[in-house]
Amino acid sequence: MLFSKITIAAFIATVNAAPPVHLGLRNVTTASERLGLQWLGGNSSLPKILVLYTGGTIAGGSIYGALDDTQYGQLQITGEQIIARNPYLANHTQLAVSNWTSEDFSTGTDDGLVMNMTRFAHDALCSQDSDIDGAIYTHGTNSLEETAFLLDLLVNCGKPIVGVGAMRPWTHLSFDGDANFFQGVMLAANPDSRNRGVMVAFNNRIIPGFWVTKLHSTNPNAFGPTALGDLGAFVNNMPYFYNTPSQPIAKHEFDLQTVSNDPSFPALPKVDILYAARGFDGKLVLDAQSNGARGVVIAGTGNGGIPSGEDEIASALEKGLQVVVGTRSPFGPSTPSRRPTFAKSGFIHVIQSRIMLQLAIASGFDMNQTIALFEGGLRKAILQPWSPET
Template sequence: MILSSFSAVALAVIFPFVWAAPTIKQVRSVTTASERLGLKWIGGNSTLPKVLVLFTGGTIASGSAYGALDDTQYGQLSISGELIIARNPYLFNHSQLAVSNWTTKDSSTGTNDALVMNMTRFAHDALCSEDSDIDGAIFTHGTNSLEETAFLMDLLINCGKPIVGVGSMRPWTYLSFDGDANFFQAVMLAGNPDSRNRGVMVALNDRILQGFWTTKLTATTPDAFGQVMGGELGAFLNNMPYFYNTPTTPIQKHEFDISAVSAHPSYPALPKVDILYAAREFDGRLVLNAKSNGAKGVIIAGTGNGGIPSGDKEISEAMKTGLQVVVGTRSPFGASSPARTSTWAKSGYVHVIQARIMLQLAIASGFDMKRTVDLFEGSLRKAIGQPL
């Protein structure tokens, strides 16, 4: 039957699907960590290494309202991670960059375990997931506690990809700002294939430092950071990284499972661990006070190779109630060596600042005091033939 013109028009109005093929919307599945995490890459050359910038601010992003001679009273002005990148177009000759912002108005990254842990979880996902398309990462940080975040990440992110901590000792308004060079060098380090399997590193003042051993040795000068042990990994020549040796791993390093740590009731932060400084007439009641204030562990910066002048009775009392105690040395270098019989753990060559983080992770991982002693002392006792 042949339809009249009127009938054809009527049917087209009533049953439009008869006359038009259905439109199928193509939905492309997410295939990379970058897409899944919403990262936007800056840079025109897609063949260059992708370096994730975890931006937490710090002196590198701070300026002074008091002029170009001030490097102690700054903080009134600030710039973003994107502006730091825009200051240095040379970055795009060597890398693609994406900024993940971890700044907050409420608290500093340096004073907030939960913020640092969440950033570490994000970095672990970005770098270590099966869909990761990212070659390495850097994190900007205030230098007051940069070493703490570097050490934490070093124990929790261990898939071989480079992570580099970077900051500056001078604000960007200062007449010889060190942050631009430090930032550039950190990106070059994170994007370099030779940086793989070296753990977390720190790039400051033309030095390549090992995150596990790095500490801040001076308060205000550009050459502020050094290593308590292990030696520097390398240096920057023409702003490019040069390594002195092939990759190595510190004997006292323990790789913790970030999933197990995150399952602890302290999530999203970490168990509370305090640091006490020992001197003549050390008051052991400070340890009891720490326990009553919610501490799950205490680090004591002991004298010499980890001595505690007094307070043994109170420390033992606190430990009977479940407090874990690790004793390091207040000296900047050297070991807190094991006693023949362990009452508490001695930190070995791990500096007290880093020992606090290691103990936090151990407690979050379910370690009891005996296992914590083995964590800190095991390799030292084996070396000197002194069993637990």
């Protein structure tokens, strides 16, 4: 099933409607019925795990043979076909597929599609009539981390959501997607996964969705955290956690309805990422603003330095642009300034910083509130308090 703009709009209208929904003469009593989910598996006592299917390498095959892992994509399998590849899944869970592929959009390129999938996931997992225990989403690995971070900030009712993907196509002689998918389902179905936020199951590792990033372009061990470390590992394909549940100090739980009230609906405010180096041209910031950006994230040098362009940045700030400066380094913080005019991202990676800034702008934050959002916890720790009045 392909989701068009009309289909998505109809879904949003359904979610926001107040009257009860009816199937025939009987009141709908569960989210599964209301959302039309069809559960695969014969044991109704097993955990129900929603599969948000967006395609990606895990669903892609190659016409060039079993050795190709760079030129694939000509062949595709569905979410149901991925499930059918592993008969062990039915011994542990019930699965229902919600298809978020489209001929016109991709979750790797379109904020609106990802946001509507997020709204669907929130409704399925967090509504009062929810009978669903957790969810996984299949995703292309190029932007899997972005969707993980977005879901982590917007879907927070304790139920696990797990991102899965593959680095090799299913036609490859050593396809990694089957194991990642199975382990992701087992992670989402495990009661110990509750209240840990979004997680990513990849290459026998359990990685926090808040900190995850893609560290290698082709290696099957492609993902890792920019801070904290792994949450656990898979042993005999079952999850083992190193610690009890906790949440990142830097995490802010945004209200999905408030975000959806922004004029950018169904997408998010336009925020661009710029990369700083010697001779950085501050006019790029003004160009982004004139092209419709409401915010800019700069991947700064070192701990958040900007080599040049301060005057142009100041001019853009005066015109209402919001600016966050991170670090182009893969690890370490972008540290606060004594007297900030824009936000420094702390330990949050520039890619994740873009999403947090989008959500902050959509939530009505001004520049000072955005500074407090990104810097508050780190400033407290390093004894550098700040407020707009100081």
